[in-house]
Amino acid sequence: MRHRDDNKRIALLDATIAQVAEHGFSGTSVARIAKAANLSPATLYIYFADKDALLKEAFLYVSDQLIEVAVEHFLRGQDVREGMRLEWHALFRMGIAQPELFRYHETFTHSSWMTADLQARNEHEAAVLMNAFEDAKREGLIKPVAFSLLETFVYRPIYHLVQRTLQGSFIADDTHIDQAFEMAWDAVALCKKPSPKQP
Amino acid sequence: MRHRDDNKRIALLDATIAQVAEHGFSGTSVARIAKAANLSPATLYIYFADKDALLKEAFLYVSDQLIEVAVEHFLRGQDVREGMRLEWHALFRMGIAQPELFRYHETFTHSSWMTADLQARNEHEAAVLMNAFEDAKREGLIKPVAFSLLETFVYRPIYHLVQRTLQGSFIADDTHIDQAFEMAWDAVALCKKPSPKQP
Amino acid sequence: MRHRDDNKRIALLDATIAQVAEHGFSGTSVARIAKAANLSPATLYIYFADKDALLKEAFLYVSDQLIEVAVEHFLRGQDVREGMRLEWHALFRMGIAQPELFRYHETFTHSSWMTADLQARNEHEAAVLMNAFEDAKREGLIKPVAFSLLETFVYRPIYHLVQRTLQGSFIADDTHIDQAFEMAWDAVALCKKPSPKQP
Amino acid sequence: MRHRDDNKRIALLDATIAQVAEHGFSGTSVARIAKAANLSPATLYIYFADKDALLKEAFLYVSDQLIEVAVEHFLRGQDVREGMRLEWHALFRMGIAQPELFRYHETFTHSSWMTADLQARNEHEAAVLMNAFEDAKREGLIKPVAFSLLETFVYRPIYHLVQRTLQGSFIADDTHIDQAFEMAWDAVALCKKPSPKQP
DNA sequence: GATGAATGAGTGTTCATTCAT
């Protein structure tokens, strides 16, 4: 369904993300979202079937932004390691600049709205990254493990550490991010630090 | 006079954990919890001051169970690596046997109910583990990084992979758990694979 | 969009007055008021912030009606005594015709909702009467006592006797009202019955 | 029904009066009263049928104390006027010393619990005063009006002014009490100030 | 298309009263 005023749609999505990030799912009523978007609650129902649909679409909207940044920066690297490093830094910057995006993503991911089909859709959107991993496995650069393990040690840590940063229990300067990245890389790399310490 | 029945308290805590794990915080009303425990909502208020107190106490109840298992199995290992491995396996088994505990812990940890004092209390309960990590750092076995990074790469992955297992996107047999653990260890170990493969 | 309906506001105020007059504050639930006004309890909250606001506004609504009648009739008299007499009769008629107004006023005034600012507002609304009393004091017509004493002997008796009338223990015909008024006047007049009966 | 421990009965009545005076009827739960009397809510139901009975009996208990003081001091006067004056002062002192009695009486009197039969019982308890008034009427000392009018101008003002005193809007020193009493007396006296100002 | 009003179903919580001991 095409709507005349896409600005209103975006305004509602942005309002949703901001309100949920700040007040959580239970603390965010439809009325509050509509008000934050300067619209009537009734108007919201012209653009979204119901609250569930709104929350779900907001998740897709957030996910797409995250994936876009991730892919873009990954592709700038000369190799997998460098790509991943650039991706890490970019996502960290993004998480700190727009914490509501990360917080919304986290909140949604850990809520009962998160479903397998959404997970699958996102993995499809990030196909470029998946493929690069497959290549790297084949080339013997990273461990030949399932993607879920790569996600576990490469992506989840970013979300987790950004949240820690926002809480104040992690300092996200370049040094610490690199240190953390090194750990992620060590987790997935096949032949880690092959011999940098050897003559 | 009837005596306060500890079974009822436990029943309410268990019901809380099960309901929240299944329906999330917003989807879990006091009425639903009471019903699941075969009690009147009013009775719930004899055992817990309010919903917040109930959720918080349920978190402590879950945390204590998790920490107990973690510590007990960690201490069985001869060294840090072996201890961590045993801990991983034990927590995995637990997560799969009682997924609602893990799910509740996750949900609570990412909710607005999670406060610094609860975090602190749990870290205090798990002091043995913290100390072991500090010792290992001093002995040069693991990287000299902040605890938040160890948590990120050692503990979070367990939660995440258990969830994946329950979703069906990870197979939690001993081989795969060991594979995953290897990744966690590589992330935190200082001098990984020092060169077992070298002549 | 439907427009906010002032009829509904008035209906809610009237229902509040009637219900509280009949069942008292504690016996009057929001649900009962809404039902008496043929509205949903939820609708009530569109027109009033909460129960307190509703009760308070109902009090102002009642007070304004009482004060309007009081002032209007008082001003018709040629002097203070005559004004007061007309006021007494008018208020009596009103109290008997709309006992719920008086009962609500009484109940509210003696409840914990009665606050100094409401008292002050009402005294301000009734400024004309206050000023007339001050003038009469200066002219030596009535005793130079605090307003609270005038209220005690001039206004409270009306409320009390109306209530008695409704109970059946006072007969509010013109003769008895005049008799009662005479007592009130004797209480406050400086030079009572100066000698109307003297040649 | 006779109860073994009359202390508990009295403790409950006193607790009721104190709690209701402080928190009002709606703010006073049975549990609160029982706690204030150091008893269990269940025990309360051994001594009183239900909350209504408790509140009603507390009213009688208060009324009896007030009437006792009123009668005792009235009888000390040489004539009606002096008796009334002594009564006024005594009741004022009592109201200020034990405001919870007066407040309870007021609150109850203006609540929906106040019924005609309670009113009648109290008038019966105060028969001595009623009779004295009848005598005074016959002697031409006070106006030949219904008792309800005497009550209106002699007793209600005391309650009202004590409450004002507790609120701070009336100063109950001997001078002001006498001034107020003079007004009450002028209201009811037949031939007041027979003509002190006349030559 | 857009909206503020309207509401049934639900929220967390309290309470007068009864029950089991």
Next chain:
DNA sequence: CATGAATGAACACTCATTCAT
């Protein structure tokens, strides 16, 4: 007799959603 536990019914209030304009 005395009691803390237990609860059905009620409370004030909110919310996702629909209605009438």
